Amino acid sequence: MTPTITAFASSPDRGQGLARDMRVRWALEEVGQPCKVRLLSFHAMKQPPHRALQPFGQIPTYEEGDLTLFESGAIVLHIAQHHAGLLPDDDHARARAIMWMFAALNTVEPPILDLQTAKFAESDKPWTAERLPLIKDRIRARLDDLALRLGDADWLDGAFSAGDLMMVQTLQRLKPSGLLHEYPNLAAYVARGEARPAFKRAFAAQLAVFTGSLAPD
């Protein structure tokens, strides 16, 4: 059964691939699973029909028969558990790959989201210029540790996994800040993720929604 996901009809990042449907699209491409995409306006996202699927009024959702999921982390994990290609077979290695998904979402992403909040939700506040260096230092504290752990390995723990997918997507959000390029091995890690054919297909599909060059079915 082909799952249906939701995405922004007009992505706030203008197709840079930072909206959270990208993670799900990428995961589906990695495992060779097609999907249908239902596009939602900002207005529609906040209305009762969508909130019945996603209580926080966000994208993406994932519908597959009578299963409906939200939270990109949960959706990617569900895909990874039901199709080969995103989690190792070995039970311990599998637990560690899932651990890296949580590390991306709960340890690395929160300070990065602070930077976004400062730049967008608090861009007009008098304190923001002075707060930015504090926020950036909190991000650097995470990146220092992550860069040390990654070292010169290609991926965080053996072969590419759903943990790398989530971490690469989390780090991509740092590109406009210049912070990522203070860490050459992390920048190369993100570039390796972006070079994967599945990433490129998913990126093109979400960009096509923005440019209008391809209507999702």
Added chain:
Amino acid sequence: MTPTITAFASSPDRGQGLARDMRVRWALEEVGQPCKVRLLSFHAMKQPPHRALQPFGQIPTYEEGDLTLFESGAIVLHIAQHHAGLLPDDDHARARAIMWMFAALNTVEPPILDLQTAKFAESDKPWTAERLPLIKDRIRARLDDLALRLGDADWLDGAFSAGDLMMVQTLQRLKPSGLLHEYPNLAAYVARGEARPAFKRAFAAQLAVFTGSLAPD
């Protein structure tokens, strides 16, 4: 095999149960699994031996034979997947319970952590008093949605699950702010979690480390 977890030798919350070992202790109590606890000083947490287990220099870790995990979300999920009691048997209900774990950690917790950052890391800054109402409104936006979805149900999706465990722990962090009590059904939900015998045993065990009334073995 009895797993070993790590926890603060001297918890910054003085035994209020907000350190992230509490989530793991609670999960282990729910499934009836004993554990050993290794206590770490703030200094030891940042040294190479612990960073080899936890690259970000945090607690908890989880060691079971040759498996080492970090990230409380990943550890709780691992426990829930290997013991009965924290995830439904039905495949769809299981996916939804895991979804609520991610919702707790990646949608509800980040704005709550912003409040903690403001109160602790930026308590001496001139802007903090003016920023607090903005942060609180961002938290309320999440709580509004969560309260609406929970309604008058006991738990988020059927029986108590690892999703509720993570959400209750996330919401507990709001108690000092008074925000939780703006939402009577969420306050009652947290109270239901805290009334569970497994929660009480886990809470007592982490408090005993702080008060020195019980040496963990």
